[in-house]
Amino acid sequence: MPAQVRIPSPLRKLTNEQELVPAEGATIGDILDNLNASFPGLFERICDEKGNVRRFVNIFVNDEDIRFLQEKATPVKEGDEISIVPAIAGG
C-alpha cells in the first residue's frame, strides 16, 4: 500500500474535502512538493516562506514528529502514515 497523508480538517477545503490522500515521494519534502502540485496552496499553509515547516504545524510519520527525525529529509516508505496536525492550545 502506498504511503498516505492525513489532512487536518482546516486544510480539507484545499483537498476537495479528502481526509486521506496518497503520498508521492521518497521524503517528506518531496511529498509536500507533490501535494502542492495536486492541491495548489497547500504548501504555504504548512511551510513558511523559507520552506521550513511552520512552528504551529506538526508532521508525524507513524506517530513520530519529523522535528525529531530528519525534518523534511525524513524518508518515507510504503505503508507509512503521515499526519499533518496543527498544534493544540490549552493549559
Place this chain on the structure above:
Amino acid sequence: MSEQKTFFSNLKCRECGRLYPKEAIHICEFDFGPLEAAYDYDLIAKHINRDIIQSRPQTMWRYRELLPIDGDPTVGFQVGFTPLVRADRLARQLGVEELYIKNDTVNYPTLSFKDRVVSVALSRARELGFQVVACASTGNLANSVAANAAAAGLTSYVLIPANLEKSKIVGSLVYGTHVIGIEGAYDQVNRLCSEIAGKYGWGFVNVNLRPYYAEGSKSMGFEIAEQLDWKLPKHTVIPMASGSLLTKIHKAYNEFIKVGILPDQSFSVHGAQASGCSPISEAHKKKTDIVKPVPNPNTIVKSLAIGTPADGYYALRSMEQTGGSAEDCTDEEVIQGIRDLAEYAGVFAETAGGVTVACARKLINSGKIPRNESIVLCITGHGLKTQEAIHGQCGEPRIIKPSLREFEALVKNDPAIQPA
C-alpha cells in the same frame, strides 16, 4: 470608570499578524499560530495612569483597560490584588538580599492564580453569549471555572486527568459542576477538549476563549509592579506548565512601560519546571527553540505536568529577550521548597510553589540570579490543594495523654521552652 470601555479592536495572529474579529476563535486560519488581543495602546495611555489605578478597588480589574473585554466585568470582580510580601527570613535562607513572595495562594475565590484568567474568560464568555463554559485542566483551572461559573449562573463542564489529587477533584465537585475524569495525561485531555470545542457550541476557557483567558495572567505582573511602588523586580521566577503565565508577566511589564506607567527599565523573567516534566527547561538548556514533547510526565507536580506546552516557544523567547533562564528540580527538591517557603515565609504552597522556590535556589546558586538584586517568586496555588503530595514528609504530631506530666516529659529537651 471612564466612558470608553473597549480598548482592543481585533484578535491578531502572533505569527503572521493577520487580524480576526473578536470572537470565540483562537488559531490563525492561515498558519495555525495563536491569536492574541490587539490593543490600542495610545488610547489606553490617555485613559490610565498611576493615580487613576490607585483610586480604584483593590482587585485585578483596576487594570481594566489592559484586559480584553468590551464592557464592565461581570464575573470575578473581587479577584486579585493578592499580597506581595517581603520575605527576609527566606531571603537569608537562600542567601539573597531582597526577596518577595507574590502570594496567589490566597487569591479569591479558589486559592490559585487561575481565578485571574477565569474572571476574564467568563466575563468575555458572557459578552459572546455562551451559556455553557468548560475547560481542560490539571486541577486549579477546573476549581476556578467551577466556582466562578456557579457564582455567575453558568453551566460548566471541567475535564481533568482522572488521577488528580483528591482535594482538587472535590474542589471542583462541590460547586455542582460536571467533572469528567479522563483516563489519560493532561495532553490527552487537552486534545479531547479541542475536539469537543469544535463540535459543541461551548466556551472552552483555554481553547476557543484562550486569547481572552490568557490575558488575565497579566494582572499578576501589573500588581507586582504597583506593589513594589511602581518599579519592576530585577528578577521574577515563574512556574511553567504551558508557559503562558511567564509570557504574560513579561507582557505586563512591557505594557506598563509602553503606556507610560513605568519608565523603561531592565528585568529578567525566569522559568521553573519539575524535572519529571520539563520540556521548556530542557529546550532552554539545549539552546534550541524546539520544545520536545514529554509523552509521559512523571512528577508529583501535577499542576505543571503539561508534556506539550502550548506557549513553550514564546516562553523560551521571553526568557531569551530578558536575559532570563530556566531551571528544573526533582520531586525531593519540590518538597524541600514547599517546606522552606512554609518554615521561612509562613506560606503554604502547592507543589508548583515548591518548584518555584527550588528552582530559584538553583538559579541563585549558579549565579544566574545575582544575590544583591531584587527577586519576586510567583507562588500560584495553595498547599491545601495538594496535601497528599507532602503527606508524611513534614513529620507527625506527637501524641500524649491529657496530662501535664506527659507534656513536660515531652518538651523537657526542647531548648526554646521554659515554664513561666
